[in-house]
Amino acid sequence: MTTPTAPDAMYRNDEGLGIWEHRGKVAAVGVGHAPTARRWDGRAETCVGALSIQALRRAVDDAGVAPDQIDGLVVVPSTTTGSFWEEGKPLPLDVIRSFRQTQDPLDGIAKLSAEWLLQNMPELTNVRFTMYGPGCMSNALNVAAQAVGDGLTHTCLVVKSWHNFEGRYYQGGDNAGETLPGTAAITRLWGGPASYGTALQFAEYCRKYGKSHEMMAPFMENSRRNGLLFPEGYWAQHRPEELGPEDYLASRWIAKPANLFDNDIPIMMSGAYLFTTAERAKDMRQKPVYILNHASSNTRPRSLVPTLDEVEADTARSARKIYEGAGITADDLSFENMYDGFSLFHQFHLEGLGYRGIRFGEALDFYQTDISIEGPNPVSPSGGNVGGGRSRVWMHTDCIQQLQGRAGARQVTGVRPEVAVSGGPMPLAGNFTVWSASPD
Amino acid sequence: MSKQGVVPDSFSQPFWDAASEQRLVIQNCRACDRLQHPPAEACSQCGAGDSLEWKPVSGRGTIYNYGVVHDCPVRLLQEDQPFNLAVIMLDDDPGIQMYSHLPGTPVDDVPVGAAVEVIFEPTANGQLVPEWRVIGD
Numbered sequence: 414m415t416t417p418t419a420p421d422a423m424y425r426n427d428e429g430l431g432i433w434e435h436r437g438k439v440a441a442v443g444v445g446h447a448p449t450a451r452r453w454d455g456r457a458e459t460c461v462g463a464l465s466i467q468a469l470r471r472a473v474d475d476a477g478v479a480p481d482q483i484d485g486l487v488v489v490p491s492t493t494t495g496s497f498w499e500e501g502k503p504l505p506l507d508v509i510r511s512f513r514q515t516q517d518p519l520d521g522i523a524k525l526s527a528e529w530l531l532q533n534m535p536e537l538t539n540v541r542f543t544m545y546g547p548g549c550m551s552n553a554l555n556v557a558a559q560a561v562g563d564g565l566t567h568t569c570l571v572v573k574s575w576h577n578f579e580g581r582y583y584q585g586g587d588n589a590g591e592t593l594p595g596t597a598a599i600t601r602l603w604g605g606p607a608s609y610g611t612a613l614q615f616a617e618y619c620r621k622y623g624k625s626h627e628m629m630a631p632f633m634e635n636s637r638r639n640g641l642l643f644p645e646g647y648w649a650q651h652r653p654e655e656l657g658p659e660d661y662l663a664s665r666w667i668a669k670p671a672n673l674f675d676n677d678i679p680i681m682m683s684g685a686y687l688f689t690t691a692e693r694a695k696d697m698r699q700k701p702v703y704i705l706n707h708a709s710s711n712t713r714p715r716s717l718v719p720t721l722d723e724v725e726a727d728t729a730r731s732a733r734k735i736y737e738g739a740g741i742t743a744d745d746l747s748f749e750n751m752y753d754g755f756s757l758f759h760q761f762h763l764e765g766l767g768y769r770g771i772r773f774g775e776a777l778d779f780y781q782t783d784i785s786i787e788g789p790n791p792v793s794p795s796g797g798n799v800g801g802g803r804s805r806v807w808m809h810t811d812c813i814q815q816l817q818g819r820a821g822a823r824q825v826t827g828v829r830p831e832v833a834v835s836g837g838p839m840p841l842a843g844n845f846t847v848w849s850a851s852p853d
Numbered sequence: 854m855s856k857q858g859v860v861p862d863s864f865s866q867p868f869w870d871a872a873s874e875q876r877l878v879i880q881n882c883r884a885c886d887r888l889q890h891p892p893a894e895a896c897s898q899c900g901a902g903d904s905l906e907w908k909p910v911s912g913r914g915t916i917y918n919y920g921v922v923h924d925c926p927v928r929l930l931q932e933d934q935p936f937n938l939a940v941i942m943l944d945d946d947p948g949i950q951m952y953s954h955l956p957g958t959p960v961d962d963v964p965v966g967a968a969v970e971v972i973f974e975p976t977a978n979g980q981l982v983p984e985w986r987v988i989g990d
């Protein structure tokens with residue numbers, strides 16, 4: 414079986430598409446996470462493929478579904494956090510030989526194919542549909558929701574995993590060299606770190622609206638607090654440290670105004686979900702969480718770095734698509750779990766959504782109010798990447814668990830969990846999902 | 854600052870040849886009469902590949918925005934940390950941005966909105982690269 418990449422037509426990129434044709438007819442019924450780690454320790458049991466198998470099996474168990482009932486698998490094939498297997502570095506043969514291999518010896522170690530997973534999960538005997546949703550879990554969720562809605566698969570696993578090797582990320586390859594190829598050099602000679610573009614947008618935002626980096630502190634503290642209540646997350650598992658304003662504001666700059674904590678920490682992780690039809694979801698172990706809509710943006714900036722104007726136009730456009738397809742308004746959101754890695758763009762998503770009526774330039778003031786899980790206006794109850802490490806997955810897991818009423822110590826108590834939105838990554842472009850406790 | 858050397862490839866050769874002659878050229882779609890940067894194989898507006906040219910521009914611009922890089926992924930630049938990394942908007946079309954280390958401008962003391970002009974600086978292998986300097990400095 415060769416696995417195709419999801420065609421563009423599976424994403425809902427345009428405004429004016431109306432209510433999603435499968436609104437309320439697709440449900441998430443299982444969640445699975447593998448343990449996190451800062452870096453791969455070189456063992457077969459902890460390679461990214463093994464983590465993926467673990468997360469997938471947990472999602473299946475969580476849903477209470479027999480593995481032979483599963484007929485679909487949507488995979489994010491890239492697993493890199495920015496770290497790559499160095500060219501010429503000896504292959505980890507003992508690890509490779511621990512699994513059934515595909516043609517690429519680094520499959521399951523530095524990437525993840527659907528074929529590798531199926532070969533190494535012999536219990537999945539009836540998978541007839543496989544597809545790649547490249548990028549983030551947010552993409553893969555859109556693809557899986559559409560695939561189940563379209564009847565391409567009825568009971569479908571979705572997985573996103575991350576590998577992180579030794580060494581500082583993005584510092585290998587061309588970045589370590591004396592020269593750059595000419596085309597790359599036109600934009601890369603200046604050496605901006607990954608968070609540079611977001612830092613620029615945040616700087617422009619602060620100038621335009623009279624805000625400051627200090628005003629991010631309550632958001633960071635809240636996000637870490639929520640993350641520490643997320644037992645599946647990196648900080649909860651390995652470094653149960655709060656992030657108060659002093660620690661946040663004293664940390665070193667990466668690309669000022671983005672500091673170390675504004676940059677999410679790269680980790681090893683895998684997260685998986687089980688999607689099925691609303692009909693079939695009824696008699697599964699967990700309360701179904703229904704998908705009201707998925708929406709995407711493929712907007713590109715005019716030039717090198719998206720301007721604040723471009724960001725605001727696109728977050729507003731994404732919100733219109735999100736609401737239109739779900740048949741809801743901002744007033745219907747119980748909470749939001751938009752992406753936060755980098756932390757300095759979470760406010761763009763919030764303002765685009767008009768969450769709790771906030772407009773452009775108002776989110777940092779909103780952060781100074783009660784944004785906790787106990788209050789009426791929860792912000793990022795998952796804790797996001799700030800609270801859980803770089804996965805781009807916590808936001809989705811939290812929406813599902815909150816709406817099922819099983820978010821544990823993280824359960825929102827100031828609002829009734831009925832409808833939520835998650836997605837990202839960047840404020841310009843992204844993939845979003847609207848979740849609901851009820852199919853209507 | 855010592856930037857990595859540049860090895861022009863066939864696509865980028867005209868840009869670097871112009872830089873060697875201390876001229877700034879930007880990719881332009883003749884059909885749309887529209888500049889684009891970074892350059893690409895096709896016009897991002899009309900999709901045509903055969904209407905693209907390298908067009909000389911004035912070399913004047915303004916500082917649109919900046920950040921200060923303290924933790925750079927490029928090894929050669931790490932010895933110069935922290936350094937300014939600004940985005941210039943071209944006077945020819947303010948939608949077109951170019952990066953600059955703003956030689957001569959103190960770190961984190963960047964006059965956003967100030968007028969700048971292009972200069973050309975040697976990289977590690979001698980290839981000249983467009984850079985920008987605040988006018989009047």
Ligand SMILES: [Zn+2]
Binds near residue numbers: 882898899
């Ligand atoms: Zn054109």
